[in-house]
Amino acid sequence: MVGAMSATQLGPLPSVNRQFKLAARPVGLPKESDFSLADSPMPAPADGQALVKTAYLSVDPYMRGRITGIRTYADPVNIGDVMQGGTVGQVVASKAPGFATGDFVTGFWGWQEFAAADAKTLTKLDPKLAPVSTALGVLGMPGMTAYFGFLEICKPQPGETVLVSGGAGAVGSLVGQIAKTKGCRAVGIAGTDDKVEWMTKELGFDAAFNYKSTSDYTAKLKELCPKGIDCYFDNVGGAITDAVFPLMNVYGRISICGQISQYNLDKPEPGPRLLSLVLVKQLKVEGFIVFRWQNRYAEGIQQMAAWLGEGKLKYREEIVNGFDNTVKAFIGMLQGDNTGKMLVKI
Amino acid sequence: MVGAMSATQLGPLPSVNRQFKLAARPVGLPKESDFSLADSPMPAPADGQALVKTAYLSVDPYMRGRITGIRTYADPVNIGDVMQGGTVGQVVASKAPGFATGDFVTGFWGWQEFAAADAKTLTKLDPKLAPVSTALGVLGMPGMTAYFGFLEICKPQPGETVLVSGGAGAVGSLVGQIAKTKGCRAVGIAGTDDKVEWMTKELGFDAAFNYKSTSDYTAKLKELCPKGIDCYFDNVGGAITDAVFPLMNVYGRISICGQISQYNLDKPEPGPRLLSLVLVKQLKVEGFIVFRWQNRYAEGIQQMAAWLGEGKLKYREEIVNGFDNTVKAFIGMLQGDNTGKMLVKI
Numbered sequence: 001m002v003g004a005m006s007a008t009q010l011g012p013l014p015s016v017n018r019q020f021k022l023a024a025r026p027v028g029l030p031k032e033s034d035f036s037l038a039d040s041p042m043p044a045p046a047d048g049q050a051l052v053k054t055a056y057l058s059v060d061p062y063m064r065g066r067i068t069g070i071r072t073y074a075d076p077v078n079i080g081d082v083m084q085g086g087t088v089g090q091v092v093a094s095k096a097p098g099f100a101t102g103d104f105v106t107g108f109w110g111w112q113e114f115a116a117a118d119a120k121t122l123t124k125l126d127p128k129l130a131p132v133s134t135a136l137g138v139l140g141m142p143g144m145t146a147y148f149g150f151l152e153i154c155k156p157q158p159g160e161t162v163l164v165s166g167g168a169g170a171v172g173s174l175v176g177q178i179a180k181t182k183g184c185r186a187v188g189i190a191g192t193d194d195k196v197e198w199m200t201k202e203l204g205f206d207a208a209f210n211y212k213s214t215s216d217y218t219a220k221l222k223e224l225c226p227k228g229i230d231c232y233f234d235n236v237g238g239a240i241t242d243a244v245f246p247l248m249n250v251y252g253r254i255s256i257c258g259q260i261s262q263y264n265l266d267k268p269e270p271g272p273r274l275l276s277l278v279l280v281k282q283l284k285v286e287g288f289i290v291f292r293w294q295n296r297y298a299e300g301i302q303q304m305a306a307w308l309g310e311g312k313l314k315y316r317e318e319i320v321n322g323f324d325n326t327v328k329a330f331i332g333m334l335q336g337d338n339t340g341k342m343l344v345k346i
Numbered sequence: 347m348v349g350a351m352s353a354t355q356l357g358p359l360p361s362v363n364r365q366f367k368l369a370a371r372p373v374g375l376p377k378e379s380d381f382s383l384a385d386s387p388m389p390a391p392a393d394g395q396a397l398v399k400t401a402y403l404s405v406d407p408y409m410r411g412r413i414t415g416i417r418t419y420a421d422p423v424n425i426g427d428v429m430q431g432g433t434v435g436q437v438v439a440s441k442a443p444g445f446a447t448g449d450f451v452t453g454f455w456g457w458q459e460f461a462a463a464d465a466k467t468l469t470k471l472d473p474k475l476a477p478v479s480t481a482l483g484v485l486g487m488p489g490m491t492a493y494f495g496f497l498e499i500c501k502p503q504p505g506e507t508v509l510v511s512g513g514a515g516a517v518g519s520l521v522g523q524i525a526k527t528k529g530c531r532a533v534g535i536a537g538t539d540d541k542v543e544w545m546t547k548e549l550g551f552d553a554a555f556n557y558k559s560t561s562d563y564t565a566k567l568k569e570l571c572p573k574g575i576d577c578y579f580d581n582v583g584g585a586i587t588d589a590v591f592p593l594m595n596v597y598g599r600i601s602i603c604g605q606i607s608q609y610n611l612d613k614p615e616p617g618p619r620l621l622s623l624v625l626v627k628q629l630k631v632e633g634f635i636v637f638r639w640q641n642r643y644a645e646g647i648q649q650m651a652a653w654l655g656e657g658k659l660k661y662r663e664e665i666v667n668g669f670d671n672t673v674k675a676f677i678g679m680l681q682g683d684n685t686g687k688m689l690v691k692i
Contacts, residue, residue, distance in 0.1 A: 065626070256621050262622055270619070271617070271619045273583065275602050280633070285632070287624035287629055
């Protein structure tokens with residue numbers, strides 16, 4: 001009954017499905033012309049599939065790596081492929097047991113308005129528990145990235161200093177707040193004064209600074225981290241990270257979540273060698289892809305939802321309206337336009 | 347009785363104690379003039395001390411860091427100080443319970459012919475169990491460095507490929523052999539053909555190469571590590587390590603034991619940024635100072651001694667004769683003159 005009612009609300013289906021496909025391998029910062037908007041026939045769900053209508057789609061830093069053509073931990077997006085990405089939507093037709101028309105689901109069907117998705121790639125969402133968009137943010141991949149990538153690798157202890165680069169992003173903003181729940185001093189780095197104010201005034205970071213208006217990262221970091229840095233959660237890399245390593249405390253832990261400063265370089269840039277510091281300070285530096293903890297997401301979601309309920313976690317969504325604006329949103333996110341999680345609402 | 351007999355063999359004491367003191371902070375590769383040979387009065391043991399006569403003294407790569415004047419994990423050697431270092435010797439007079447004339451001991455009294463050492467800084471050796479010089483090598487600090495620094499950080503699994511830079515050094519030569527006991531493929535890197543031959547023909551490494559006669563490290567590493575590299579035990583850093591990172595397998599572990607290629611640089615040299623590789627390959631990179639496992643040395647010594655007894659571990663000592671040649675030995679060791687453990691015999 002609910003399914004039938006929702007189907008009515010969803011309205012008639014269009015005859016075509018609009019998709020963003022990769023048109024060219026970006027050189028440097030992606031351009032709009034690196035993607036093409038194409039019409040394809042409306043898909044029909046096969047047995048075991050649901051036809052889903054996209055409500056929100058996610059633009060995330062990791063996507064820059066997927067379009068380089070280099071296989072890393074995942075298959076790359078090839079020229080002509082629909083762009084990959086996390087999505088939230090509603091079932092509009094179902095040949096999959098357990099999925100009914102009107103159900104909200106999250107999956108990974110990419111930058112398109114509709115998709116026939118295998119049931120096993122979909123997770124049902126309860127819109128009464130949390131806004132469904134959070135499945136792409138605080139209760140989704142970015143939230144799990146912050147939760148596991150910080151706690152499992154940094155193992156923060158009360159009283160320690162935790163530094164987060166990209167501190168106002170979808171992941172970094174959560175890491176700083178999780179650090180506070182663990183009794184740490186949380187210090188954030190971001191690229192606008194508004195982001196700095198958001199971190200310190202709303203999210204409870206103890207300190208933060210705008211790297212774009214700071215000429216001497218070392219001096220600023222020493223000022224804001226007077227006891228040194230025990231945990232560094234790095235989304236950014238490059239010159240900021242170069243300044244952090246010498247200020248790490250002995251036995252410091254560095255979680256490498258992203259290196260967004262490096263993603264759009266035409267060719268790799270050299271930097272100071274850091275391994276002598278890793279040696280004398282006995283640092284542990286570990287990179288991760290969040291999927292390694294996929295079998296523990298239930299635990300992460302439960303804890304993050306509990307902290308949300310207790311008011312210990314706040315999040316912000318930077319919502320761009322309109323499927324047509326997806327590529328703009330992606331490029332803007334790579335340049336730091338977003339505070340919190342960048343989403344496209346269809 | 348034993349003590350009395352040994353004391354007789356030790357002969358009369360000279361009136362002066364010769365010491366090598368730091369004369370200048372080295373710039374680049376240390377020079378002989380950076381140290382001065384000085385006579386000081388023969389020390390007298392206070393209560394709780396033993397007067398020890400040096401039999402062997404150790405020259406090790408870490409010493410280069412101690413003379414830079416920068417405090418790292420240990421106090422630096424200051425100008426005018428007797429040079430620090432591990433030592434083996436014999437008690438010639440004792441005011442310390444448990445230490446008798448003639449006892450062989452190991453300690454850290456540095457580059458001098460005699461010392462009045464606190465009993466708590468001395469460990470008695472049994473010359474019947476192993477040659478006393480091994481307390482500075484396979485059963486001493488270098489052995490513990492190999493045992494804990496490799497096993498605890500790399501956690502090697504059977505069938506994995508283990509690469510060791512500085513593979514013919516005091517530590518690296520042991521790491522490769524420990525890797526073999528764990529069922530791994532062991533591959534070594536060194537700077538002479540003789541060292542390569544020693545690793546592969548005598549120590550049981552599966553493969554090795556001479557980096558000084560290899561122009562393309564990447565091609566050579568791919569050839570010798572056809573399944574990629576799971577564990578990298580790094581004594582060297584620099585261009586060799588730059589070539590290793592891209593060939594690491596997912597979830598690879600890198601133990602940073604030394605960076606000897608960097609120690610004698612006038613100013614830090616830049617290199618390729620490695621953290622993007624740490625990220626996509628989910629590497630764990632950890633630096634260590636062996637003292638963190640000091641309370642477990644008994645376990646390490648017992649296991650290393652057992653492997654020695656079973657013929658699973660071989661070691662070589664490069665012995666330079668004469669206290670006067672200590673600085674020459676140190677400088678030679680920094681340039682890779684040694685195969686295995688470099689020692690000075692007094």
